[in-house]
Amino acid sequence: MAKMAKGDLEKFRKNYKKSGNGEIMISMGTCGIAAGALDVYKEMEETLKANGINNITLGKTGCLGMCFCEPNLSVKVEGMPEIFYGNVDKTMAHSIITEHVMKKHILKSNVIFMPSKDTGRNIFKAAEAK
Amino acid sequence: MDKKYFFVWEPEKLKQNQMYNAFSKVINEKNLQEKAEVIKSLFLGLTADTPVVKIMPEGNIYKGFAESDVETIIDNALNGKTSKFTCECGNKNSKVPEADPQSKQFKIVLRNAGYINPESIEDYIMRGGYSAVEKAVFSMTPDSLIAEVKASGLRGRGGAGFPTGLKWELTRREKDPVKYVICNADEGDPGAYMDRSIMEGDPHNLIEGMILGGYAIGSSQGFIYIRAEYPLAIERLEKALTAAREKGLLGKNILGSDFSFDIELRWGAGAFVCGEETALIASVEGKRGNPRPRPPFPSVSGLWNKPTFINNVETWANIPVIVEKGGAWFATIGTEKSKGTKVFAVTGKVKNPGLVEVPMGTTIREIVFDICGGINNGKKYKAVQTGGPSGGVIPEKFLDMQVDYETLQSIGSIMGSGGLIVMDEDDCMVDVNKFYLQFSVDESCGKCAPCRIGGKQILEILEKITKGNGEEKDVEKIKSIAMAMQKASLCALGQTTPNPVMSSLMYFEDEYMQHIKGKKCSTGKCKDLVSYTIISDKCIGCGLCAQRCPVTCISGEKRKPYLIDQSKCIKCGECYAVCKFNAVSRG
Known part of the structure; x- marks a missing residue:
């Protein structure tokens, strides 16, 4: 990859586009993995594959700070608000794909709400605005 | 019109789903399924003793409403009006526009953790990452960078609270051409995992902070001293370092400028004393991790007898934001003498343990009861331990005290690195x-x-x-x-x-x-001072305790008082916990 120079960061931000129209981020710090996030990840990977969905990115992220409801994850699907689920097990991981992602029904249980979700972005508002 | 989402949260002790059902009933009766949706939420970021609803996308939070008010709340929300049940959460940082007015947390250090992929430098750059390096290297002198950090009032987050800007200045003043920057990632307090979460969730944040530190004091080599017990953090840091080097953000001529800086990892074998700076430096040098007397301080003679600047992970993670937003902005958060935020790892007998980042000056009550939901199983609060094995306890009478370096010291505890262990009445x-x-x-x-x-x-x-x-x-x-x-x-x-x-x-x-004096332990934790006996007047002879006893030392006939054989009893307290008639006495 080419080395960046002055001004390249800004250019990069303008041109970068994430592929796909949805994203699932699983909290996978040591804590999340210990709580079973790896099983959830595998289950989701398989379910996505089995249903032929390839426009949803499945990603790993760090600890969200919500130890009491690990494993947890966020689901962002086009046209729907970003939803966080907590205490996710294999069965739930399966139904998040089949219900939330495929049918756009938010599951009626295990939803958590992250209030400070956007504080981080706001801190760098100047950079985000462009 | 956008769909409205009602996130409903109800405290455990109330009838389950009462408000949730009320909301869905109104929505179904009025055929509003297209316009509104109710979602049961496990957690809203705040807890209360009455149901709470958060309406998105506006983000209004209401509490203290009754079932009969639900219809009005929904109607108002759909017509773009607010209802009268607004929840006053009392965030002290309303003057900082970036703070969420309805959450007591305020995330600076953890701004990316849990939201970005830590193994992707693209994610970090997209959220404004490495802009601070660009800004500093091309438009700031090292002295103006130090001035900015001094203006922010940032103090070392490792526990002692030494002003970071001053430490930078002292190291910069040294004449030696070779200087080093070290990150102390040897986190070892029982119950503390703030630094690990930062490194695992947002490794680039730490790297960016260290590059800025290197630029400020005129160093070209940094070390991260991390314990080998954090394999995932090491893996992610290594990946992040490689990615940053590939992009030209680390290594020779950063972003095409004439400033070069690189970072190496040093693994610690997990000795607690290596978190002490002189012992840590010895360990980085490859020697036995023993402390040495100070002075000379590391800022004068540290790693390989060169001026060395050493700071904790959380301190480094604050630097990019300070450079980006300015020291004056940072100084508006927190109390008079302690600026910014502090990450706490709340563990112990608390309902919602977790990693919280709050502005300095938040009270222990707000952290334990408002954010973390209070004590588990309805027990009574006894104390919190801050600072781990170097800290102290905060009893109930200081619950409303504002947390900052000075106040904690004045009551015999310390800020520490941020472990916060909650104890209830059962702890001795x-x-x-x-x-x-x-x-x-x-x-x-x-x-x-x-x-x-x-x-x-x-x-x-x-x-x-x-x-x-x-x-x-x-x-x-x-x-x-x-x-x-x-x-x-x-x-x-x-x-x-x-x-x-x-x-x-x-x-x-x-x-x-x-x-x-009394040779008693009222909590039953000190096994030699406690004995369990069955009060024969109260025992109805159900035999539950005998079934539960792991060493079968309880005997008796059905419907007659049972007896504990004291010579075999291991004082586990199972019988005491299981008896429904309070017939087992502890004393």
């Missing part, structure tokens, strides 16, 4: 302190006598007390040993080892006296 103070003492004794490097011998002596006295052999003069003995350790130990480990005992003696002396 003597027993807890025995644990901390044991930890410090195990981790003492043994170089100086006060720490090596003193710690062991206090531990032995505590063991004597929990076995029922305590004498009244023992308390005085503890105090005099503690004083010797605080005055004469070589490094902070020995100086702070007696802190937990001293602080609990200050607030819970009764409990020590109960153990010493």
